[in-house]
Amino acid sequence: MSYISDTAQFGDNVIIEDDVQIGDNVIIGHNSVILRGTKIGNNVSTGCNCVLGIKPTVNKRMRKTSNLTELVIESGTRIGHLVSIYSSTRVGKNVFIGDHASLRENTIVGDETVIGRAAIVELNTKIGKSCTIQTQSYVTGDTVIEDNVFIGPCVSMANDKYMGAQSYNLKGPYIKHGAKIGNNASLLPGIKIGKETIVGAGSVVTKDLEDRIVAVGVPAKRIGLS
Amino acid sequence: MSYISDTAQFGDNVIIEDDVQIGDNVIIGHNSVILRGTKIGNNVSTGCNCVLGIKPTVNKRMRKTSNLTELVIESGTRIGHLVSIYSSTRVGKNVFIGDHASLRENTIVGDETVIGRAAIVELNTKIGKSCTIQTQSYVTGDTVIEDNVFIGPCVSMANDKYMGAQSYNLKGPYIKHGAKIGNNASLLPGIKIGKETIVGAGSVVTKDLEDRIVAVGVPAKRIGLS
Amino acid sequence: MSYISDTAQFGDNVIIEDDVQIGDNVIIGHNSVILRGTKIGNNVSTGCNCVLGIKPTVNKRMRKTSNLTELVIESGTRIGHLVSIYSSTRVGKNVFIGDHASLRENTIVGDETVIGRAAIVELNTKIGKSCTIQTQSYVTGDTVIEDNVFIGPCVSMANDKYMGAQSYNLKGPYIKHGAKIGNNASLLPGIKIGKETIVGAGSVVTKDLEDRIVAVGVPAKRIGLS
Known part of the structure; x- marks a missing residue:
């Protein structure tokens, strides 16, 4: 009605x-x-x-939402x-x-x-309050972004560790309160980014990052505290 | 009619x-x-x-399709x-x-x-069967992607080695059967990626990669077999 | 009327x-x-x-244009x-x-x-004559691009050095006449790229680059003359 x-x-x-x-x-x-x-x-x-x-619509190679x-x-x-x-x-x-x-x-x-x-936000994803997800960023499926997070422009995330080789093993990044991700950074499936941690532009985050650090590079390494 | x-x-x-x-x-x-x-x-x-x-429509600085x-x-x-x-x-x-x-x-x-x-697929490009070209990926013109290829999200390809300085010398990547490209990787003009080869997230592929290897980094280097 | x-x-x-x-x-x-x-x-x-x-429309966390x-x-x-x-x-x-x-x-x-x-061009930005801004590129706000510049596909730019932590301190890149930026490169806030300078694909430009050089890598370093 x-x-x-x-x-x-x-x-x-x-x-x-x-x-x-x-x-x-x-x-x-x-x-x-x-x-x-x-x-x-x-x-x-x-x-x-x-x-x-x-x-949603799918073809037979894609998972279905019910x-x-x-x-x-x-x-x-x-x-x-x-x-x-x-x-x-x-x-x-x-x-x-x-x-x-x-x-x-x-x-x-x-x-x-x-x-x-x-910007594109895929399925089964939770984005908190007062976040900024900038232009052209890609928030993959099965992702958690807590409050006050800043995702710079063109940031890329993945949720499929096996790139299609295994089924339904999908987990996006987990980004904690107040973290800031620089433009065009790449975040791998399932990685955690700590509270108020800063990731530099163009970095590739392949492992979990602890709270309140600054990490940059390919792969991203700690260079100091935030 | x-x-x-x-x-x-x-x-x-x-x-x-x-x-x-x-x-x-x-x-x-x-x-x-x-x-x-x-x-x-x-x-x-x-x-x-x-x-x-x-x-298609063009302006006078662009090539025309007939x-x-x-x-x-x-x-x-x-x-x-x-x-x-x-x-x-x-x-x-x-x-x-x-x-x-x-x-x-x-x-x-x-x-x-x-x-x-x-995702954007440019002109004169052939994509095979049962491929996955993920969200926001850019498949440039004059590219060949064989069957069962996985292109992660936000992958970028180029086909213009001289970036506009010379005319009509365009060739995109050639990606062979079953290859998998990680998210936000960059592929340069004309490079070949071998069968079932895996390219890590955020890598920059500047040279041909042989079959069944894993390559990562900027520029992408072989770190093992797939 | x-x-x-x-x-x-x-x-x-x-x-x-x-x-x-x-x-x-x-x-x-x-x-x-x-x-x-x-x-x-x-x-x-x-x-x-x-x-x-x-x-334009905004919410209360965004700057307003008058x-x-x-x-x-x-x-x-x-x-x-x-x-x-x-x-x-x-x-x-x-x-x-x-x-x-x-x-x-x-x-x-x-x-x-x-x-x-x-491609997306944000506010307060000036792009010159006969430029090419390729597919999916992101030209951030408060940017200057002079004439005959080539911006490859999926290039990313930022204008916010403090990623939302301070207000209204926004400055995009300044890209001089005839410069060429490779695909998926990342340009940081406020950096200058010299005349006819070439930036390689996937590079991260963190500092000003002088005229007529070639720079590649993360962070981008000079490897020769253009």
Whole structure:
């Protein structure tokens, strides 16, 4: 059953499927598509040509997600243009999601976090509050990012130690509170990055890094304290 | 002349130009655009806001493609949302193409291959069967990828040895059967990567790598057998 | 007040807001959105599903841009599909902008420059004439790129030395005339790259580089003259 507030505003050619909830003062840009089951809180805005509430599809070489629920976007969040967000995901309050970004299913994004332009967040990932995930960064599936983390532009993460050679052994990085990752760094599957630790630009992190250190290089080595 | 199967389903505001063929049980998402000359096989689905069958445009500093044919998408293939695919390209059976991905003209993608979200495949490139090209990877023009290859997320390739200083001397990497490339690795123009060879995350491959080795680092050096 | 030339051609479902100027022989692709205040010169073409003339939005953790003016696209420029371009930006004559690319506010792009597919140019950035910014490259905010510069695919730049720890201390790279940056290189905040200098693929540039040298590695070191 749909609920659409009288105070919501819609651009031209907006498509809203059944069973959608849209709160007060919401603004939906031209040509955007709100798919079945999406719940949008008060004072949310989205740009043009977005697709929100996508159900996953796969081919037979990919893992399948089951038990899907709805997409929930909490109040005050700003979404850019040409953005795609899947169902079974919760975007917190006053989040910013940049143009061309994509969030997969079973993802949680904490309040006031910034997801940069063209950044991609894969499935089963939790991002804390007040994080910055900069432009073009890739947050792989099965990742945990605690609060106040800074992920620089073009950072790359992996979750598949065997690169497709074994099935379903997937684990992304675990990045602790206040850590900062420099631009274009590469993080390997399952590595832990300690609290307030700083990783230099272009570094390749192949092992766990302890709390409050600075690490740089290929592979990343400790060069001091943060 | 167009042929559109009675069993095809179309979202709202779908635009289909003349001279298009659409097979049985095809699903086209809202706001998608199917341009002139596109041939879509049975049981194909596409998401919302896609553009399929694009004719190339250039400015005067770019090379021009001639002798263009149609875009062919074979049966059972799944295409995500906000995807762009050019004419003169053939996408095989049961392929998966993620959201925000782009495939250029004169490209071939083999059956059951997975092209990740926001991955880009440039012109004159051949990708084999059952490959995985992960999220945000960049497959440059004039590249050959054989079957069962794994390209990790954010891998970068180049095809222009002289970086614009000389014209039309373009050659991408040649990646042999079963090779695996770690996330955010960089591959230089014209290099060959051997069968079942593994390249570590963040490595920079500047020379040919033989079959069945493991290579890591900047520049990538052999550290063992795969 | 709007002006739309009689010779302009529009695809289906094109949305044009008030106060837009569109010159002679302009072609606007299906589903594209031209927002208030956009000025498009003669012989410009855009693909499908583009959004042009975007006003910036932010959340409370981001800096705000004021004194916005209109988006101006000069004559002969070709824009791809699924592209987003902000207001207060000037795109020169005969520029090419690839599919999925994004240009922010207060950006200048010089005549005949090529902006690759999915490349992103952030705010307050100036790119010169006849440059090539290849596919998926990231040009951060507060950057200067002089004329005839070549930025390879997947190059990453940063402008925030303190990674969010201090406010508004932002400075991108300064890249001089004719420099060439190899694919997937990382450039740190505020570094200068000299005239006609060449940076190797996958390098991490942490310090200023003088004119006409070749530098490679992590961190990038001089290995010869260009």
